[in-house]
Amino acid sequence: MSFIGKSIQRIDAVSKVNGSAKFIDDYYFDSMLYARIFRAPVPRGRIKNLDLSAAEKLAGIKGIFTAKDIPGANIVPVVEKDQPLLADEVFNFAGEAIAIVVADDPDIAEEGVSLIKLDYEELPSILTIEDSINKTVPDICSKPDNIFSHYKIRKGDFEKGFKSSDISFEEEYKTGYQEHAYLETQGMIAVPNPEKTITVYGSMQCPFYVQEGVSEITGYPLSDVRIIHTTTGGAFGGKEDVPSIIAGFASVPAVILNKPVKMVFDRAEDIMTTSKRHPAWIKFKTGFSKAGKLLAIKVEFYFNAGAYSTLTPIVLWRGLVHAMGPYACDNIHIDAYAVATNTVPCGAFRGFGTPQVIFACETQMDIAAEKLNLSPIDLRQINILKVGDSTGTSHDLDESVGLEKSLHLAADGIDWKNKFIPPSEKTGRKRRGVGISTLFYGVGLGAKGGMLRRAGAFIQVYRDGSVNVAVGTTEMGQGSNTVFAQLTAEALGCSPDNVTILPIDTSRVPDSGPTVASRSTVMTGNAIRNAADQIKHYLLLGASELSGKPEEAIELIDGRVLTAGNELKISFIDVVEHCFNQRYHLTSQGWFKAPSTSWDDDTGLGNAYFIYSFVTNTAEVEVDIETGEVEVLNLVSAEDFGQPINPKMAEGQIEGGVIQGMGYGIMENLYSEKGIFINPGFSTYLIPTTMDVPLVKPIIVNEGYSKGPYKAKGLGECPLMGVAPAITNAIYNATGIRVREIPALPELIIKQKKE
């Protein structure tokens, strides 16, 4: 292998460092117009009258569009079709879009928005999980009892499990919103074409979702809607489903006015009205034998879905599958609910429903270790999944389980043996402690992924030996295009320098599903290998004809042609030229369907995902017990995501994800008053800055997966998920203060200290 496990330079590095990379707001089209949005002022209401007259009179306004103007269906298609693009008659959360204002200048469009007068009747609303469960207002969503989704696991006999337990205990946990805070806000440009087709450019994770969304809104068939991905400035799940909405806001005026329309959100609007990580309320009970064996788990948890279901059903399902943690346990009883409120619809965020349940599960483990008088490492050693074990959903693991290795590497990485000292032995105002968490994570969409569990790739080799690759999953900063160039070069035998990964274009590749769930490397990587194998067949034939050596004796590596380890006088380019002269087909379509999974909704058992990645996080903190301030000193993350394709970029994923996890655990808090976020900016919603970040030690644990491309699994989400409980467990170890709610802000720690 020549390019697998090599830290080659990012293929988009130069354009990003010299300012020439074009993000969506950097595109200008002739006679382009600008859209801004008029929004609902309170959480729930009935529209009585919308007075557009003053806005329409403003010079520069080109049109104002409401629900009745939408040429196709007023639907944002995600899992259900319950969300309109523009509220019609009733609005269900503060900030919901009601009208699109279009002008030849963005400032004029904004002024137009301010001149619209809405006459409305405020309706009773629900703002919290508790009120939604109690149905203080009935029927606020499309499903009965204010419940969008309910999933369950029924494994073994949990009551018997608790009876046979030597210790058992129940705790309650709460987790807050998390805002993605991608540095580039949401944006799209819709460009109408002659013959009633449309091209939409923009910042997104899932071009095929956007294609479906624009098709619904315009009424155009999918074949006439072309989506082109532009350089995307971070996404983290926030650009999974939301871009379909942004594309709708641009496309409605574009097709009606027959002009290009740019819709780029401003920061406050982006924070106030687009998806977030679901807040959660979790009741968690665990039972153990004296020796520390996990005997029973009972969990009931609720996610605040917001006003529409968006991606909530699958976020909830992923939370369910991971709620019991990476432990073998025979008796499990879990109920997971997603409830409606009149707040912003929540959706995908790196980890997708899992960080919430991991926080609860890993705090339980920490409490249990103390009750059992075991070290948190030893308690995990007894219970963690190993090859031959079965997951909480009864998936028998037969390969690629690197959790035990990661447990010990992460413990050693933070010097656990010397630093884990009980809180009772600590004195002084500033106290240090260490904490740990372990997790597993299903790669790809899993058993609920349906028809989306596939990916395509298109490869074309040109006469000069250069190679174009079109893929269906997107680069958003994580480095996937560089990984794809490495995989292509490895599979074809050329240099990655000769490979160009084309901008994603829905007209070039078949629907490859979304770019989510840490699935790109496995899914698109395997599609690329499938495409490359078809071309490689001809390259080997050509090389054999040119050299007179048998095909099976020839190797193509990095543009060189080898036989029995000796380089021949012909090169990759010579072989390509020969193939062209012979009219061999050096263009191919690759395809990959995800390995099989299974699921039973009644029991909640099955092979939920085709493979799992594994992580252990350790943290060292210093807590000021007078102020409650927490300084994170060290974070270690030991991760098994199979073979790393580009280790330096993988480390970058770990370092960045771990810091997002730290933000989730102790810094990032959205405050809301009467259902409206009151801190929609970076001076009030605090994400980690250069001043906040500790030393991060990334450790790569490589337990290869036989069906992954060159034994790779998935990695993108792994780094974030377990950091919060590693930190809060470290806070306990430092102070004896148990954190059951995140973000663990200083005021919360002081409050807990008093209790």
Place this chain on the structure above:
Amino acid sequence: MGKINFILNGKSVEFNCPDNWTLLRMLRDGFRLTGTKRGCGKGECGACSVILDNKIVNSCLILGNQIDGTEITTIEGLSSNGELDRIQQAYIDYGAIQCGFCTPGMVLATKVLLMKNKSPNLEEVREALSGNLCRCTGYRKIFEAVLSLKDEK
């Protein structure tokens, strides 16, 4: 609307700037220098950082008409004849780039730091880049890139 003259990336330029345009909008919409990014429009993220008379500033907080007579450097002015500045090369070599949206501002803030302090230590690097948010990298590889540029003499 007023006519202003200033030096932009080493060249004298003249521009009729609408009164309500920020320096950011003038650079982007007026000069199509789109390497300067709009991340928040409120001086909170640093993506729009440019160098104004050897100081790092948020171009979203300055009106276009305020810069008459000054010298401005944007990311497009950092590399000459396609040759990358050594700061840009270090960001590439150390893997300090992910989505790239914060990168132009981060690189320019680094430039100003190194103009003033040829051998910054880690704490000085943290301080100098504290106005530039990055959501992807966790900053470690950015620190490594900047520290690699220390003048050891």
